[in-house]
Amino acid sequence: MSQTRRLAAILAADMVGYSRLMGIDEVGTVQALREHRSAADPLIAQHGGRIVKTTGDGMLIEFSSVVGAVECSLALQKLVAERNAGIASDRRMEWRIGVHLGDVLSEGDDILGDGVNIAARLEGIAEPAGICISEDAFRQVRGKVEAEFADMGEQSLKNIASPLRVYSVGSSPTASQPISAAAALPLPDKPSVAVLPFANLSHDPEQEFFADGITEDIITALSRLRWFFVIARNSTFTYKGRAVDVKQVGRELGVGYVLEGSVRKFGNRLRITAQLVEATNGNHLWAERWDREIADIFAVQDEITERVVAAIEPQLYAAEHFRSQRKPPESLDAWECVVRALAYISRRSKEDNAAAQELLQRAVALDPTYAQAHSVLAYTLGLDVVYGWRPRENGLPLALAAAQKAVLLDDDDPWCHVALGSALSRTRQLQDAISEFRKALALNPSFSLAHSRLGMVLCTLGKSEEALAEIDTAERLNPRELSRGLNNIVRAMAHFIDGRYREGIEFAQRAILESPSRIRSHHVLVTTLALAGRVDDARAALSVLKELQPEISLQWVENWPFYWREEDRQRWIEGFRLAGLE
Numbered sequence: 001m002s003q004t005r006r007l008a009a010i011l012a013a014d015m016v017g018y019s020r021l022m023g024i025d026e027v028g029t030v031q032a033l034r035e036h037r038s039a040a041d042p043l044i045a046q047h048g049g050r051i052v053k054t055t056g057d058g059m060l061i062e063f064s065s066v067v068g069a070v071e072c073s074l075a076l077q078k079l080v081a082e083r084n085a086g087i088a089s090d091r092r093m094e095w096r097i098g099v100h101l102g103d104v105l106s107e108g109d110d111i112l113g114d115g116v117n118i119a120a121r122l123e124g125i126a127e128p129a130g131i132c133i134s135e136d137a138f139r140q141v142r143g144k145v146e147a148e149f150a151d152m153g154e155q156s157l158k159n160i161a162s163p164l165r166v167y168s169v170g171s172s173p174t175a176s177q178p179i180s181a182a183a184a185l186p187l188p189d190k191p192s193v194a195v196l197p198f199a200n201l202s203h204d205p206e207q208e209f210f211a212d213g214i215t216e217d218i219i220t221a222l223s224r225l226r227w228f229f230v231i232a233r234n235s236t237f238t239y240k241g242r243a244v245d246v247k248q249v250g251r252e253l254g255v256g257y258v259l260e261g262s263v264r265k266f267g268n269r270l271r272i273t274a275q276l277v278e279a280t281n282g283n284h285l286w287a288e289r290w291d292r293e294i295a296d297i298f299a300v301q302d303e304i305t306e307r308v309v310a311a312i313e314p315q316l317y318a319a320e321h322f323r324s325q326r327k328p329p330e331s332l333d334a335w336e337c338v339v340r341a342l343a344y345i346s347r348r349s350k351e352d353n354a355a356a357q358e359l360l361q362r363a364v365a366l367d368p369t370y371a372q373a374h375s376v377l378a379y380t381l382g383l384d385v386v387y388g389w390r391p392r393e394n395g396l397p398l399a400l401a402a403a404q405k406a407v408l409l410d411d412d413d414p415w416c417h418v419a420l421g422s423a424l425s426r427t428r429q430l431q432d433a434i435s436e437f438r439k440a441l442a443l444n445p446s447f448s449l450a451h452s453r454l455g456m457v458l459c460t461l462g463k464s465e466e467a468l469a470e471i472d473t474a475e476r477l478n479p480r481e482l483s484r485g486l487n488n489i490v491r492a493m494a495h496f497i498d499g500r501y502r503e504g505i506e507f508a509q510r511a512i513l514e515s516p517s518r519i520r521s522h523h524v525l526v527t528t529l530a531l532a533g534r535v536d537d538a539r540a541a542l543s544v545l546k547e548l549q550p551e552i553s554l555q556w557v558e559n560w561p562f563y564w565r566e567e568d569r570q571r572w573i574e575g576f577r578l579a580g581l582e
Contacts, residue, residue: 003105003106003107003536004105004537005103005534005537006103006509007101007102007103007506007510008063008101008102008111009064009065009066009069009100009101010061010063010069010099010100010101010116010119011049011059011060011073011099012122013058013076013095013096014058014095014096015033015036015057015058015093015094015095016093016094016129017094017128029093032093033057036083037054037059039079039083043072043076044061044072046072047068047069047075048063049061049062049069052110052111053110060111060116060120062104065513067144069099069137070099070131070147070169073097073169074131074145074147076097077095077097077129077131080093080095081129094128095129096129096130097132098118098121098122098123098126098133099119099131099132099133099134100115100134100136101115101137102118102134102136103115104116117160118160119134121157121158122134122166124157124158125166126168127168130168130170131168132152132166132168132169133167133168133169134164134166134167135164135165135167137167138167144238147169147170148169149169150167150170152165152166153166154166192230192231192257193222193230193257193258193259194230194253194255194279195215195218195219195222195230195231195259195260196215196236196239196244196249196258196260197211197212197236197237197239197241198212198214198215198261198262198272199211199261199263200262201264209336209339209340209343210270211263213336214272215236215237217298218259219232219233219236220444223414223444223445223446223447224414224443224444231253231446234346235253246258246260246279247279249279254476256278256279256280257276257277259274259276260274260277261275265294268294269291270290270294271290272289272292273287273289273290275288290303334363334366334373337359337360337366337373338359338360338373338376340356341357341359342376345376345379348518349517353380353383353384353387353389356376356380357381360376360377360380361377369409370409371406371409371410371415371416372410372413372415374405374416375402375407375415376415377402378399378419378420378422378423379418379422381398381399381402382419382422382426385399386426396423396426399419399422399423400423400424400427402419403416403422403424406420414439414447414450415440417437417440417443418436418440418453420436421434421436421437421440421450421453421457424436425457433457434454434458437453437457448473451471451473451474452470452474453486455467455469455470455474455487456490458470459494460493460564461564461565462497462565464494464497464498468490468494471487471490471491474487475487486511488507488514489520489524491504491507492511495528496524496527496528496568496572504528505525505528505532505534508521508524511525512525517548519545519548519549522541522544522545525541526542526545526581527574527579529541530574530576530578531574531575535578535579538578539579541579542576542579542580554576554581557572557573557576557581558573
């Protein structure tokens with residue numbers, strides 16, 4: 001049977017004292033274990049887990065996401081605790097759980113290798129009802145899972161060559177160093193703010209876009225100020241619908257201030273509240289409430305932004321400056337369409353992208369002068385080409401035309417320059433693309449997508465060090481981004497350019513985990529595996545790629561309109577040849 005390698009999150013679980021319980025009551029223990037597993041199965045499926053095997057009182061579960069693995073671990077422990085309520089302590093069943101993110105060998109439905117062994121050894125050192133995770137897993141889940149972690153230091157695990165740093169999830173008497181504010185992200189050297197999603201208090205799900213749109217526009221307006229460090233929307237929206245502690249948000253996102261608020265709609269009127277909180281101590285610096293007609297919504301957004309600036313740095317109060325920079329559409333319906341479209345785009349599926357384009361076409365029809373509608377439309381058309389949902393020869397001219405239109409309508413909108421830069425890069429006009437991305441960043445230095453797109457173009461020009469610097473900046477501005485497919489593609493490509501194929505493989509695998517349908521991720525995985533000498537794994541990866549892109553051939557790769565350096569292009573083709581592409 002053939003074996004293939006892949007990156008996976010592995011959960012190993014074992015029932016504590018199973019042999020002792022069997023000695024006390026064999027029939028009752030077997031029945032209780034069966035009931036425990038029956039109750040656990042829906043939780044495992046809900047978190048995206050696949051049960052690889054069960055071994056008496058143990059389980060091995062595979063996840064595509066380490067966040068899912070840790071959240072499932074917490075859910076399993078909570079379930080067991082609830083089931084143990086009212087049961088004598090000497091009859092209770094408790095899990096030990098270990099979680100690791102690492103390389104595994106796939107053999108049929110089974111998984112093998114060091115990744116599995118490490119997860120099993122972590123389970124072995126966990127306390128009853130405890131969870132231990134590796135440092136690799138901890139890096140991925142910190143700030144994304146609602147749990148406390150404690151540093152247990154380096155641990156020597158049985159049959160594992162080198163000591164590994166281990167973290168327990170929850171308090172642990174054996175932990176040598178609790179994770180606290182001291183390990184939080186450092187504050188930038190300029191005023192930094194996170195705008196949490198405004199709460200919709202209207203009890204009407206259809207009005208959710210009001211709250212989301214206000215949050216989005218405040219982030220955009222604040223980000224226009226180059227002297228502000230503003231956390232990106234994708235990071236702050238991970239807190240949506242959750243009761244949060246502002247001090248914890250400040251630590252997790254590395255900001256000094258948090259803005260939160262709410263929106264309530266009644267008839268044709270809106271009530272908007274907002275408050276600014278100092279994240280380090282929870283002190284309320286400023287709060288305000290506005291009752292306005294819906295027609296005043298954009299003026300209210302400007303007013304909120306002005307007040308926030310005034311609270312953080314009084315001398316930055318510049319209301320007229322904000323009003324002159326912002327150019328919202330006259331029709332609220334057009335704005336609603338763009339807000340809804342942005343939500344669809346983030347889901348990264350063919351159907352959602354098509355739904356976003358339909359909304360954006362409607363926005364353009366309602367307000368032909370609305371620059372952001374044109375720019376976001378251009379971006380979605382480019383995504384069609386990247387994901388293979390639309391032919392290149394058809395999609396790129398449409399994307400370029402829409403982006404050029406957007407810049408003509410509003411040369412001060414950073415989104416317009418990102419859309420144009422993306423279209424130019426895909427038509428091999430790289431220097432012009434770099435110019436557009438830099439214009440976007442001059443207007444909004446906190447625009448993480450602009451940093452990511454600039455990093456991609458610099459990478460294709462062979463400037464791997466500069467490219468990685470841009471990706472680092474993008475991820476610092478957006479530390480809670482759950483879909484870093486583009487950033488990891490750039491990291492994989494940068495390692496390919498530098499000839500560091502083995503290191504590049506992991507980033508390509510991460511990109512695929514984050515966005516499985518993105519064809520470019522599979523391309524870079526195939527060629528880096530082959531050039532790293534892992535030809536069998538490259539052939540397996542090529543088989544997966546052919547399912548997504550049946551028309552791919554060596555001639556297709558050779559005829560692809562490359563804009564890399566010639567030496568990089570030749571190595572890229574050679575990787576596919578080694579993988580067996582004909």
